[in-house]
Amino acid sequence: MRLILFGAPGAGKGSQAEILSQTLHIPHISTGDIFRDHITKCSDIGNTIKKYIKQGLLVPDELTINILRSRILEDNCKDGFILDGFPRTNQQAEALDRMLHLENLKIDKVVNIHLEDDKIVERLLGRLTCSSCNSIYHVKYNKPLKDGICDTCGSVLVKRDDDTEATIMNRLKVYHSQTEQVLTYYRSKNMVIDIESCIDIHDTTKALFSVLNLL
CATH class of the missing domain: 3.40.50.300 (P-loop containing nucleotide triphosphate hydrolases)
Structure with missing residues (x-):
């Protein structure tokens, strides 16, 4: 497919x-x-x-x-x-x-x-991305099991530079x-x-x- x-x-x-x-x-x-x-x-x-x-x-x-x-x-x-x-x-x-x-x-x-659009802005301002595998999380709607750490690979979660309002x-x-x-x-x-x-x-x-x- x-x-x-x-x-x-x-x-x-x-x-x-x-x-x-x-x-x-x-x-x-x-x-x-x-x-x-x-x-x-x-x-x-x-x-x-x-x-x-x-x-x-x-x-x-x-x-x-x-x-x-x-x-x-x-x-x-x-x-x-x-x-x-x-x-x-x-x-x-x-x-x-x-x-x-x-x-x-x-x-x-x-x-x-x-x-x-208004919901998109809220999502992106709270988005976190894994620095290694690019898995996506959110500070409110999709929290990782451990703060700041990717559930999948254990790497650090970061906020993307382009996720500003x-x-x-x-x-x-x-x-x-x-x-x-x-x-x-x-x-x-x-x-x-x-x-x-x-x-x-x-x-x-x-x-x-x-x-x-x-x-």
Whole structure:
């Protein structure tokens, strides 16, 4: 199964992608995680990406597509994959279609996880991310068993540099002005399934599994 998960920053698509990945045994491909890996390594690409992310802007299409293409063509994607954070523009969506067509592949479903903006701001201001495995927690809604420590790998939880109110509002502005047009693109192909993001992550997972016939 080849899926794309959509949703504004903080809607929970990253968490749901990880759950789906473990259930279906296919990789969760997050452009955000790939970008942060480059940033951590202080590569030239990482330094360029960092400038855009800190301003809440989208990384340029050409750079994103080149990085993602290499990942999609790796062996562990042969049985499927879950895209999280890509495509974000119609140009990227069209480029993805062309890339997959050349490999005789196609996206099976596009899932849109919806959440109101005010709730997104609350979520992101309280978000904590594992410094090693990128697992996501929240100071109120999804607390780790031990304060500041990841349940999965035991590493330290950190607050992302871009989780400030000003940056969050800018990211939402970018999302609404640019990214939502991609949903229209996929709706025209009758590929989109909509679900509501719930406070309880397990309720969101149940809704997601239901629409994908995984229950």
